[in-house]
Amino acid sequence: MFATLRSAGSIFLPILAFFFLSLTSIRAQSDSTSTEVASDTSTVETATSEGGISDEAVIAEGESLFNANCRVCHAVDQKLVGPALGGIYDRRDMDWIKLFIKNSQAVIASGDAYAVALYEEYNQTVMPSFNFSDSEIESIVAYIRVEADKEPEVAAADGGQPLNPQAAQEPSTFLTVIVVGLVIVLILILVVLFLIINFLTKFLRKREDLDDSDKELIDQRFKLGELVKKPAFVGIVAFVFGVFALKTVIDGLYQVGIQQGYAPTQPIAFSHKLHAGQYEIDCNYCHTGVRKSKSANIPSANICMNCHGQIKTESPEIQKIYAAIENDRPIEWVRVHNLPDLAYFNHAQHVAVGGQECQTCHGEIQEMEVVAQYSPLTMGWCINCHQETNVNTKGNAYYDNLVELHAQHSKAPLKVEDIGGLECAKCHY
Numbered sequence: 001m002f003a004t005l006r007s008a009g010s011i012f013l014p015i016l017a018f019f020f021l022s023l024t025s026i027r028a029q030s031d032s033t034s035t036e037v038a039s040d041t042s043t044v045e046t047a048t049s050e051g052g053i054s055d056e057a058v059i060a061e062g063e064s065l066f067n068a069n070c071r072v073c074h075a076v077d078q079k080l081v082g083p084a085l086g087g088i089y090d091r092r093d094m095d096w097i098k099l100f101i102k103n104s105q106a107v108i109a110s111g112d113a114y115a116v117a118l119y120e121e122y123n124q125t126v127m128p129s130f131n132f133s134d135s136e137i138e139s140i141v142a143y144i145r146v147e148a149d150k151e152p153e154v155a156a157a158d159g160g161q162p163l164n165p166q167a168a169q170e171p172s173t174f175l176t177v178i179v180v181g182l183v184i185v186l187i188l189i190l191v192v193l194f195l196i197i198n199f200l201t202k203f204l205r206k207r208e209d210l211d212d213s214d215k216e217l218i219d220q221r222f223k224l225g226e227l228v229k230k231p232a233f234v235g236i237v238a239f240v241f242g243v244f245a246l247k248t249v250i251d252g253l254y255q256v257g258i259q260q261g262y263a264p265t266q267p268i269a270f271s272h273k274l275h276a277g278q279y280e281i282d283c284n285y286c287h288t289g290v291r292k293s294k295s296a297n298i299p300s301a302n303i304c305m306n307c308h309g310q311i312k313t314e315s316p317e318i319q320k321i322y323a324a325i326e327n328d329r330p331i332e333w334v335r336v337h338n339l340p341d342l343a344y345f346n347h348a349q350h351v352a353v354g355g356q357e358c359q360t361c362h363g364e365i366q367e368m369e370v371v372a373q374y375s376p377l378t379m380g381w382c383i384n385c386h387q388e389t390n391v392n393t394k395g396n397a398y399y400d401n402l403v404e405l406h407a408q409h410s411k412a413p414l415k416v417e418d419i420g421g422l423e424c425a426k427c428h429y
């Protein structure tokens, strides 16, 4: 009983350490989930508490219309190219709003004092006309109203900065208290155990009727020095170390020439998270070749100017775009993805014909501040996908005969490998 107690004491420390570590990681996880949960619930609350316009379908329609047509120039709580639209339903009546959205220039030309003043205030920027029905415009306004009401707590949910960190903090301080409390309890248990062992040792030493082996057990101490000298121990450590070193070397060799994770600093701090994520600008808007040619293309400064002629004109980063145009020099973006010259890859073939999403190969680009290479871009990577992926044959008459032929000798769906996706000459010049 005594021996077990002693060994219990000596393995207790690692257990304590392990317990503490797992608790911290649980805490870290629940930190992130609690933030999500917090913002999620408030979204639901605002959407339902809004008596008259709680029709979620209308709001969802408004949201997608707003994101697709207005977000580039308008925000709810902030001035962009155009005014912040929160409160527009108080500033103007619905008929005015409808007229203005359908044809703002007509309203301005009619001499409407408010519209003319606004037009002047925004340096005579022309807002495009939108051929929307009345109900579509009403849905946009309903969406703006919901959005304005739920600021600021929920802004974090749309990918912005968390405006109300306080709310997210509370559960995490609560958890910290629990963790600290548990650790204190564990330390107390440890102390008590050591006290018991000490007490028992003293008690047993006083007894005369013990034989030698029992005495040896009582006086036994844990000696690290002796353990380390044992050949078995040295052998195990050397083996583990050797395996680890070998694995590192082999992994390293496989990584030669692979640039996964490569994320160079770009000459302008252009953020996909902001443009493609928050403002939901379509990838095609900038990468104009991606659906119709081999290359996706990096946008020229002209495309940036479509918006930055107006947006953030004072920002030093945007000034770099102006400098490039004035000096008639392209912006020198650093290339991230780069296959060797011996390989042929075609975007249109994969995106337009194959129906592959950008994110399958490039990762969540719309979440990236700085673009990083997501896939290894090795030959094995191409081949794997060609073996696993079905050809997108729906509505493509080109494949009709092939599908028929394939069906005659196989029940499996037509994969890329079946149309020659593994032939060397398809990918190699």
Ligand code: HEC
Pocket (backbone or CB within 6 Å): 065, 066, 069, 070, 071, 072, 073, 074, 081, 082, 083, 084, 085, 088, 091, 092, 097, 100, 101, 104, 118, 119, 120, 122, 123, 124, 125, 126, 127, 128, 130, 140
């Ligand atoms: C290309 C940028 C651009 C786009 C896209 C755009 N607007 Fe505007 N909007 C403006 C500008 C600039 C003004 C200020 C008036 C002016 O200059 O004509 C404005 C003004 C307004 C106003 C009046 C605001 C006020 O405070 O009185 C409303 C309402 C409005 N826009 C709604 C919309 C809606 C809804 C959409 C999407 C369907 C939209 N806008 C898309 C640029 C834009």
Ligand code: HEC
Pocket (backbone or CB within 6 Å): 266, 270, 272, 275, 276, 281, 282, 283, 284, 285, 286, 287, 298, 299, 333, 334, 335, 336, 337, 338, 358, 359, 362, 365, 366, 370, 371
């Ligand atoms: C507003 C314009 C714009 C939009 C919208 C945009 N991009 Fe880009 N993209 C750029 C620019 C500029 C670069 C070059 C600078 C860089 O790497 O960040 C780039 C670089 C990239 C690269 C790396 C290219 C290389 O050097 O290998 C990938 C991949 C990419 N974009 C994918 C996407 C995807 C996917 C989307 C849609 C979710 C998207 N982009 C939307 C402008 C845009």
Ligand code: HEC
Pocket (backbone or CB within 6 Å): 072, 073, 080, 268, 269, 270, 271, 274, 275, 279, 281, 286, 299, 300, 301, 303, 304, 305, 306, 307, 308, 311, 312, 315, 316, 317, 318, 321
């Ligand atoms: C469709 C409109 C649009 C296009 C095209 C566009 N941007 Fe933007 N960009 C924006 C908006 C909106 C913002 C956010 C402005 C804000 O935060 O007030 C922004 C912000 C930025 C910023 C951050 C500026 C700062 O100081 O905060 C940079 C840098 C930038 N864009 C670079 C580019 C480059 C480079 C291109 C061309 C490849 C480009 N943008 C094309 C709409 C656009």
Ligand code: HEC
Pocket (backbone or CB within 6 Å): 283, 284, 287, 290, 294, 295, 296, 297, 298, 337, 338, 339, 340, 345, 347, 350, 351, 356, 357, 358, 359, 360, 361, 362, 377
């Ligand atoms: C099947 C995988 C795959 C898909 C899907 C894909 N890409 Fe690519 N992308 C690549 C590869 C591979 C390269 C490197 C090409 C090279 O070096 O020749 C690349 C390169 C790029 C580049 C750098 C410029 C260029 O043309 O080489 C951009 C920008 C880009 N992709 C954007 C996109 C966008 C936007 C989409 C979605 C519309 C997309 N890609 C979909 C695999 C893919």
Ligand code: HEC
Pocket (backbone or CB within 6 Å): 339, 343, 344, 345, 346, 349, 350, 353, 354, 356, 360, 361, 377, 378, 381, 382, 383, 385, 386, 389, 390, 391, 392, 416, 419, 420, 421, 426, 427
């Ligand atoms: C995410 C999956 C995926 C990855 C990764 C991928 N491909 Fe493909 N690839 C496809 C699909 C799907 C098709 C079929 C397109 C079609 O319907 O014609 C295809 C077709 C092709 C074809 C035409 C084959 C034929 O016989 O018509 C070539 C060439 C090709 N890919 C090259 C590449 C190269 C090179 C790479 C790696 C750099 C690559 N692919 C990576 C999915 C992928």
Ligand code: HEC
Pocket (backbone or CB within 6 Å): 257, 339, 340, 342, 343, 377, 378, 379, 382, 383, 386, 421, 422, 423, 424, 425, 426, 427, 428
């Ligand atoms: C689906 C497309 C695809 C097919 C099919 C394909 N390859 Fe490749 N191969 C690639 C890509 C992409 C690379 C470049 C990979 C890298 O840089 O790591 C490559 C690289 C290679 C290399 C290495 C070249 C070097 O310099 O490292 C050799 C050799 C090669 N392929 C031979 C073949 C042979 C032989 C076949 C036919 C049995 C074949 N490939 C079929 C896409 C393909």
